[in-house]
Amino acid sequence: MRERSVRPHRRTFRLLGSLLLVTAVGASLTGAAPAREPSSPASGPVPLDRVIPAPASVQPGGSPYRITRGTQIRVDGSRETRTVGEYLADVLRPSTGYRLPVTDHGRGGIRLRLGKGPFGEEGYRLHSGRSGVTITAARPAGLFHGVQTLRQLLPAAVEKDTVQPGPWLVAGGTIEDTPRYGWRGAMLDVSRHFFSVGEVKRYIDQLALYKVNKLHLHLSDDQGWRIAIDSWPRLATYGGSTEVGGGPGGYYTKADYKEIVRYAASRHLEVVPEIDMPGHTNAALASYAGLNCDGVAPPLYTGTEVGFSSLCVGKEITYDFVEDVVRELAALTPGRYLHIGGDEAHSTPHEDYVKFMDRVQPIVAEYGKTVIGWHQLTGATPAKGALAQYWGLDGTSAAEKEQVAAAARNGTGLILSPADRAYLDMKYDKDTPLGLSWAGYVEVQRSYDWDPGAYLPGAPASAIRGVEAPLWTETLENSGHLEFMAFPRLPGIAELGWSPAATHDWADYRQRLASQAPRWEALGIGYYRSPQVLWPAEGGADAG
Numbered sequence: 001m002r003e004r005s006v007r008p009h010r011r012t013f014r015l016l017g018s019l020l021l022v023t024a025v026g027a028s029l030t031g032a033a034p035a036r037e038p039s040s041p042a043s044g045p046v047p048l049d050r051v052i053p054a055p056a057s058v059q060p061g062g063s064p065y066r067i068t069r070g071t072q073i074r075v076d077g078s079r080e081t082r083t084v085g086e087y088l089a090d091v092l093r094p095s096t097g098y099r100l101p102v103t104d105h106g107r108g109g110i111r112l113r114l115g116k117g118p119f120g121e122e123g124y125r126l127h128s129g130r131s132g133v134t135i136t137a138a139r140p141a142g143l144f145h146g147v148q149t150l151r152q153l154l155p156a157a158v159e160k161d162t163v164q165p166g167p168w169l170v171a172g173g174t175i176e177d178t179p180r181y182g183w184r185g186a187m188l189d190v191s192r193h194f195f196s197v198g199e200v201k202r203y204i205d206q207l208a209l210y211k212v213n214k215l216h217l218h219l220s221d222d223q224g225w226r227i228a229i230d231s232w233p234r235l236a237t238y239g240g241s242t243e244v245g246g247g248p249g250g251y252y253t254k255a256d257y258k259e260i261v262r263y264a265a266s267r268h269l270e271v272v273p274e275i276d277m278p279g280h281t282n283a284a285l286a287s288y289a290g291l292n293c294d295g296v297a298p299p300l301y302t303g304t305e306v307g308f309s310s311l312c313v314g315k316e317i318t319y320d321f322v323e324d325v326v327r328e329l330a331a332l333t334p335g336r337y338l339h340i341g342g343d344e345a346h347s348t349p350h351e352d353y354v355k356f357m358d359r360v361q362p363i364v365a366e367y368g369k370t371v372i373g374w375h376q377l378t379g380a381t382p383a384k385g386a387l388a389q390y391w392g393l394d395g396t397s398a399a400e401k402e403q404v405a406a407a408a409r410n411g412t413g414l415i416l417s418p419a420d421r422a423y424l425d426m427k428y429d430k431d432t433p434l435g436l437s438w439a440g441y442v443e444v445q446r447s448y449d450w451d452p453g454a455y456l457p458g459a460p461a462s463a464i465r466g467v468e469a470p471l472w473t474e475t476l477e478n479s480g481h482l483e484f485m486a487f488p489r490l491p492g493i494a495e496l497g498w499s500p501a502a503t504h505d506w507a508d509y510r511q512r513l514a515s516q517a518p519r520w521e522a523l524g525i526g527y528y529r530s531p532q533v534l535w536p537a538e539g540g541a542d543a544g
Contacts, residue, residue: 045169048128050512051152052491053211053498055177056123062172063130067092067154072109073102080140081112087266088112088147092154097163108132110150112143122213122268123178126150128170141268145211149175152209156518181452183415183466184497185214185272186490188482191221191283192304193243193473194250195482201263202479206486206525208267210494215264216272216339216468219252222282222301222309226251227273231324232288239283239300244474246302257332265334272372273329276341277322278348278356282309290317304474307346313356323363330367338364343374343391354380361386372415375400378407387465389415390456391423393439398457405458413465416452422493424471424485428528434475435485444513444530448492449506469493480526487520487527488513510534 049058075085085102088110092100111134117125124137124146135146153171157164186207188200195203204215219226225239228251240251252260261271281291282301289297293312301309311318330338340360345353357373357380364371364383371377371386378388390404408414419426419439426442427435453461469490476482491513496504514533520526529535 045171046153046155046515048153048171048173048175050515051149052509052512052516053495054500054503054509054512055149055175056500056503057176058173059175060171060173062128064172065128065130065133065170067096067098067100067110067166067168067170069098071098071100072106073100074106074109074111075102075104076113077104078114078140081114081143083266084140084143084147085112087144088150091147091151092158092168094161095158095164096166096168111135112147114138114140114143118178120178121182122211123176124149125177126175128153128172128174130172133170141213144208144268145177148209148211149177152516152519156522159519159522179211179498180500181464181466181497183214183468184212184494185216185415185466185468186212186486186493187216187218187274187417187468187470189218189221189471189473190226191218191224191243191276191473193247193477194224194226194240195473195479196250197252197256197259199479199482200260203482203486204260204264204267204269206483206490206523207269207494210491211498212490212494213269214272214468215269216274216470217260218274218276218470218472220275220277220283221280222306223303224249224251225283225287227257227329228253229325229328230254231328232321234287235284235325239287242300242302244302244304247477254332261333261335270335270337271333272335272337272339273333274339274341274372275325275329276343277360278311278313278353279307279309279343279345280341281311284311284321285309288321290315291321307344310345310347311356313348313352318356319359319363322360326360326363326369327367330364330369333369336370337372337387338367338369339372339389340364340377341374342377342380345376350379357381375404375414378404378412382407382412384411385413387413387415389417389468391417391419391470393418393420395420401456402458405456408456408459408463412463414456414459414463415465415468416455417468417470418450418455421447421450422467422469424469424489424493425473425476428530432528434481436472436474442489444488444492444532445506445510447489448496448509450496451501451504452496453501467493467497483525484528487525488516488530488533491516 045064048060073085075081089100108131113136115136119138119142121139122141124142126146127134137143224243225235228236236251241249243249264271286300361371361383371383375388375390425435427437429441510533517535
């Protein structure tokens with residue numbers, strides 16, 4: 001199961017639960033990561049190989065480059081390069097206090113250039129020396145990812161929004177870097193609890209720092225429908241009016257959604273919207289009685305049980321509904337993919353499930369999108385080019401694993417999100433004040449220490465498109481909660497997606513991870529001080 005039943009009583013959850021969580025997590029976020037000064041400048045610049053994700057190739061050497069009051073950010077004549085240059089300037093100006101003009105003239109400084117090379121769509125080369133730093137890529141996404149590396153090569157204080165003393169040194173040498181996988185995703189569940197546009201943007205910025213390139217938005221579930229659909233307006237206005245525990249819920253207008261898509265694109269993330277069906281649909285069923293086989297709308301749902309709801313497969317109105325939703329959502333989404341869910345449809349007989357997927361997948365294709373489904377889609381017939389997102393556990397049955405592997409051998413691409421490795425909402429340990437534990441406790445090492453290319457028996461390595469870190473929100477209500485569960489595990493999943501398998505080493509990674517803590521503090525990110533990591537200033541930690 002994706003989420004084990006954890007049905008909180010509404011009053012208990014909203015009153016007692018909120019008090020306990022605010023108290024416990026507040027202590028965790030503030031007490032677990034006390035403010036302190038960044039590393040002393042005397043320690044020298046950050047070594048080129050200390051960043052996350054680990055680069056494909058590092059050749060240190062030569063004098064470092066020092067950003068000064070006279071530094072310029074030099075770009076070529078393209079609009080895309082200038083956009084990345086302005087982004088970099090916006091990052092560096094508050095903490096350095098320097099003007100850092102973005103210009104296509106001059107010499108030295110920080111140079112961003114598009115050029116030919118073995119970079120692919122997202123790779124880059126970063127060269128640093130006494131006279132300047134040059135980031136070269138074939139595509140704007142590569143330049144942007146190179147800028148994220150440059151950020152991590154500077155002192156953590158560069159992330160602060162007030163002027164800091166510096167110095168701002170970048171170690172000398174060359175990084176050449178390309179991603180292992182094209183799919184490096186993070187899923188945010190905005191259905192169990194609703195998150196504002198501003199909160200989603202904040203998470204996007206955190207994802208971008210670690211070169212994540214897909215934002216999977218879980219837009220519908222039993223507890224809430226979160227996207228306005230003009231042809232079925234009650235989906236949002238009624239189906240989106242609540243959330244787990246009975247809170248007010250909310251939904252994105254089309255303008256809101258477009259703003260999320262725009263902002264994600266500015267950080268080179270592609271938004272992948274999900275409408276979960278035929279199960280996980282109580283919010284839709286409550287909004288429109290006709291979608292139910294008996295024509296009776298159920299009440300809105302604020303608990304956390306799963307598997308009890310289903311669209312009526314035998315009614316033609318179901319497919320009118322699906323087509324309208326897909327048509328409107330596809331028109332809002334410039335990306336290639338549309339996720340149709342498909343998991344935990346326990347109330348849908350198998351033969352009906354197969355019929356439903358046979359009807360719905362062509363509708364997605366009709367509106368120009370490629371289907372993604374949770375791995376239960378492989379129990380039907382995945383469309384040509386479809387992707388299946390695997391969320392099983394180490395203990396998932398051999399038969400279910402083989403079903404997925406067989407689909408992969410037959411051409412279905414796989415996104416790996418094993419729940420006992422990649423689900424960011426799993427508790428770290430028994431004392432974690434947030435999250436669930438149906439997939440077990442997932443500490444930082446367990447989350448990091450697996451190989452996507454060899455994870456699923458019988459699935460060819462060529463079928464693996466990448467990895468994704470889902471963050472379900474039954475117990476999470478605000479950005480602080482998201483950050484406490486995502487950090488420090490999210491960077492490890494990002495590294496699994498980007499870095500070559502040969503760089504994978506827990507002993508080395510945990511040191512690089514520890515060095516990220518001052519950066520998170522400078523960015524105002526609250527995080528869990530895992531005792532598996534020797535954090536700066538003090539060894540070990542707890543969750544509060």
